[in-house]
Amino acid sequence: MIAATVFVFGLLIGSFLNVCIYRLPRNESLAFPASHCPVCGKAIPPWHNIPLVSYLLLRGRCNSCSTSISPLYPLVELLTPLLGVALYLRFGLTLSFSLLALLCAALIVVTFIDLEHQIIPDEITLPGIVIGFACSFLIPRLGWLNSLLGILAGGGSLFLVAWGYERFTGKEGMGGGDIKLLAMLGAFFGWKAIPFIIFVSSLTGSVIGITVMLIKKRDGKFAIPFGPFLVMGALIYLFFGSRLISWYLGLFLGSGRAA
Numbered sequence: 678m679i680a681a682t683v684f685v686f687g688l689l690i691g692s693f694l695n696v697c698i699y700r701l702p703r704n705e706s707l708a709f710p711a712s713h714c715p716v717c718g719k720a721i722p723p724w725h726n727i728p729l730v731s732y733l734l735l736r737g738r739c740n741s742c743s744t745s746i747s748p749l750y751p752l753v754e755l756l757t758p759l760l761g762v763a764l765y766l767r768f769g770l771t772l773s774f775s776l777l778a779l780l781c782a783a784l785i786v787v788t789f790i791d792l793e794h795q796i797i798p799d800e801i802t803l804p805g806i807v808i809g810f811a812c813s814f815l816i817p818r819l820g821w822l823n824s825l826l827g828i829l830a831g832g833g834s835l836f837l838v839a840w841g842y843e844r845f846t847g848k849e850g851m852g853g854g855d856i857k858l859l860a861m862l863g864a865f866f867g868w869k870a871i872p873f874i875i876f877v878s879s880l881t882g883s884v885i886g887i888t889v890m891l892i893k894k895r896d897g898k899f900a901i902p903f904g905p906f907l908v909m910g911a912l913i914y915l916f917f918g919s920r921l922i923s924w925y926l927g928l929f930l931g932s933g934r935a936a
Contacts, residue, residue, distance in 0.1 A: 680762050683758070683761045683762050683765045684758040684761065685758070687761035687762070688729060689728065690757050690761070690782060691754035691756065691757030692726070692728045692754055695753050695754065698789045698790055698793075699715070701786070702790050702794045714739045714741060714744065716742055717739065717744065719741040719742070729754050732746060732751045753785060753789060760912075761781070764777050767916065772815060773816060776812050776816070776865070780809070783805050784908045784911065784912070787801055787908060791904035791905055792905055795902045797855065797857065797858050801861075802854065802857035802861045803857065805861035809824060809864025810825065813864070823869075824864050826867070827864055827865075827869075827871060828860045828864045829863070829868075830868040831859035832856050832857065834871060835855055835856040835875075855904055858907055858908075859871070862907065873910070873914050873918055873922065874914055877910035877913050878906040878907045881906050881910070882901070885901075885906075886901045889901065
């Protein structure tokens with residue numbers, strides 16, 4: 678019953694996240710005007726704004742002008758409650774659940790904005806750093822020092838990589854948004870999560886990036902946003918990190934003993 682409630686509430690949150698994803702990069706108010714079709718400008722009545730259900734009933738088209746509605750809208754509306762339920766099953770109705778649900782909502786917004794616009798809004802990452810650090814005083818397993826070191830390790834490591842790349846190539850290889858995003862992740866997870874997130878995001882980014890360039894027949898100058906890969910690394914760490922690290926250390930220590 679609680680999981681179902683979390684799912685329904687997550688649908689509503691997902692609908693709001695779609696507003697954030699569309700309006701933040703356009704510097705539009707999140708509150709006004711009310712939901713409307715971006716093509717014809719017609720206001721969307723509440724009965725046409727029910728998460729997932731309305732998209733299916735309208736067959737993915739605006740009721741006023743018949744313009745196709747991006748499938749990313751229902752994807753966000755579905756992804757948000759699924760992550761919410763996964764967090765509930767992992768952490769229960771705890772402070773950690775509430776904090777991490779807030780983080781996951783922010784990461785969804787960051788991912789879809791970065792994919793479309795190749796920017797990561799400061800309106801998400803800067804408050805996220807502050808919130809993550811502030812909440813570390815309330816969560817003993819995280820701790821304020823661990824969170825602070827996570828901010829410094831996350832932001833500092835990518836800053837050094839970006840600085841070094843620009844220094845030796847004369848080109849900007851990583852935006853400031855990625856630096857602030859990893860600092861935010863460090864605030865929520867602590868410094869020990871940073872090497873894992875960087876490794877997984879770099880690995881997946883390389884594999885997917887090379888695959889996309891081969892398919893599209895682009896050269897190495899083809900720009901691929903790194904933010905979504907940082908988000909992927911963070912989510913893998915959140916749900917599977919401890920088990921993957923234990924498995925890896927088991928293999929390493931096991932091979933060391935065998936030698």
